[in-house]
Amino acid sequence: MMNPILPLGFATLALSACVGFSPGNTIYPVAEGYGVDFEGRGVVVTREGRGFDYSEGLEARRVADNFCRGQVNSSTRDNFRDGAWRFPQGCA
Template sequence: MRALLLPLAVAACAPAAPMPDGGARAPRLVETNGYLGSVLPTGALAVSRKAAPFGYDEGAEAKRAANALCGGKVASGDTDNFRDGAWIFPGGCA
């Protein structure tokens, strides 16, 4: 397994918006160390890689990237899913 060092520094982001469930606040668009995260209208967090798209077998890497993009922890669970080269975390940031 490849080790990733994902800095918590955010390269660029838009204004923060509250999560629908009243949970942690997350930026609408975040970019860090080659990864891009965006909060969908449903509150889900979509994580993609700026270089090659994620594959279905790269959920662990996507989760590490999501944790860094959230500034701590993503709300991950059994509803996480893969779609069009991105991993979707329906719970958003924890």
């Protein structure tokens, strides 16, 4: 006979896995000297000291890729504003 608590345990485990991987509940690594934050669903990359300029998108993209544990969802909507690079599609 099956233990009646067993299905509840599996459901609880499955739900906790969903919560554990949501952006608000996960601690992502950020390279020293940079700041990364969520802006809605997107990712914003800043640099301490001197902000980014328009020509440093590749550097910001590498930081975002590392933050996203492999790849940011880059698109034509990526943009530069106020010394920060924004990747509005978020992590892939």
